[in-house]
Amino acid sequence: MSELRSALDELTGIAFGDLSEDALLDLVGDLSVTANRVAAALTSAVRAADRREAYRRDGAVSMKAWLRGSCRMAPEQATATVSTGRRLEQLPETAAAFASGEISAAHARVITRAMTPGRLAKAADAGIDLGLTDGILADLARATAPNETARGVAQWVAGVDPDGTLDDAADTRRRFTMASGLDGRVHVRGEFDAVGGEYLHTALVALMNGDRPAGDARSHAERQGDALVALARGALDAGGLPTVRGERPHVRVTIDLMALCAERGAPGFSGGSLGWAGPINPETARRLACDAGVARILTGPSGLPLDVGREQRTSTAGIRRATEIRDDHCVFAGCDAPPEWCDFHHVVHWAHGGPTSCDNGALLCERHHTGCHEGGFTIRRNPGTGRWRTYRPDGTEVLSRAGP
Numbered sequence: 001m002s003e004l005r006s007a008l009d010e011l012t013g014i015a016f017g018d019l020s021e022d023a024l025l026d027l028v029g030d031l032s033v034t035a036n037r038v039a040a041a042l043t044s045a046v047r048a049a050d051r052r053e054a055y056r057r058d059g060a061v062s063m064k065a066w067l068r069g070s071c072r073m074a075p076e077q078a079t080a081t082v083s084t085g086r087r088l089e090q091l092p093e094t095a096a097a098f099a100s101g102e103i104s105a106a107h108a109r110v111i112t113r114a115m116t117p118g119r120l121a122k123a124a125d126a127g128i129d130l131g132l133t134d135g136i137l138a139d140l141a142r143a144t145a146p147n148e149t150a151r152g153v154a155q156w157v158a159g160v161d162p163d164g165t166l167d168d169a170a171d172t173r174r175r176f177t178m179a180s181g182l183d184g185r186v187h188v189r190g191e192f193d194a195v196g197g198e199y200l201h202t203a204l205v206a207l208m209n210g211d212r213p214a215g216d217a218r219s220h221a222e223r224q225g226d227a228l229v230a231l232a233r234g235a236l237d238a239g240g241l242p243t244v245r246g247e248r249p250h251v252r253v254t255i256d257l258m259a260l261c262a263e264r265g266a267p268g269f270s271g272g273s274l275g276w277a278g279p280i281n282p283e284t285a286r287r288l289a290c291d292a293g294v295a296r297i298l299t300g301p302s303g304l305p306l307d308v309g310r311e312q313r314t315s316t317a318g319i320r321r322a323t324e325i326r327d328d329h330c331v332f333a334g335c336d337a338p339p340e341w342c343d344f345h346h347v348v349h350w351a352h353g354g355p356t357s358c359d360n361g362a363l364l365c366e367r368h369h370t371g372c373h374e375g376g377f378t379i380r381r382n383p384g385t386g387r388w389r390t391y392r393p394d395g396t397e398v399l400s401r402a403g404p
């Protein structure tokens, strides 16, 4: 890398205006090939980090999120780099053409985007030789601009995955069940007609494309699960749902006051419980109670309610808004989840005397709020610069890797 850097330094020292036209055109050609090779190396390195889930070291939820947060990469580019890297593994000819700089990242993207796992499976079923396809498309990419390559790729797609799956169009039944299991998890099953599924999918994709960093989500299924929860939270927060027994529907957590005030990880305390889903562990109860927007019921030793923290909701709305304006997004390092996905985190928990104030508040998305309670990460705001800093459980700081 240091040799590459000094070569680039030398390059920026060249007075391009002094070169002959031939030399200039040669240089542009060489640089274009070199840029392709660097893009291919970047894609391979991203793939290696993605495979090893190295991004978790910085508390990021996915390689894509890490690229956006730590390298300030545009979302489309982050998606393209991660996805191209994954799919090139099955396309050695295309990968080799990219690595040697003969084709660009745009060519590689056009080819890999079409090579979905579903289509590869269909092609295999139809007896289409993937190696042959890979070679043909790589040759096409070597000879044409990306838009022309795309037309060749479209022909392959039309052969493998022609439209015309109008089966079972009449069945519009929908089923959806959820049950709270003995394992402390909620189990969901369901089945939809195409139209109903399309509505659900459209809403979920909109939330997933915002790259919501929640839970330990990584796989498509996990991100989809988070999006479904976000959909429900958004509907509850928007206040447009029908009232239930004269009240706006809301999530309620019941927690023992002693358990709430105990230090993180202190043994011997029972957790809290949720109205429908049942018992939750103490850290999770503390996290839910941390956000002033969740209705909480505190109970004493006898299990009788001491305080129902609902009246706080209106008085804290202004503080929350002020915090949203100051923080703008989740303050965890490298995360830019927007305010509507964020909880209001008390840096010093209110159960330990921390006030519900702008000074003691921070926006954290659900994933990073979980990281700070259950996961042991901490965030602190530098009073001088006003910048948030994030620390791992071992006390080391999570820093941006994009350089100064």
Ligand SMILES: [Zn+2]
Residues within 6 Å of the ligand: 287, 290, 291, 344, 345, 346, 369, 372, 373
């Ligand atoms: Zn919190």
Ligand SMILES: [Zn+2]
Residues within 6 Å of the ligand: 213, 330, 331, 332, 335, 336, 337, 364, 365, 366, 367, 368
């Ligand atoms: Zn976050």
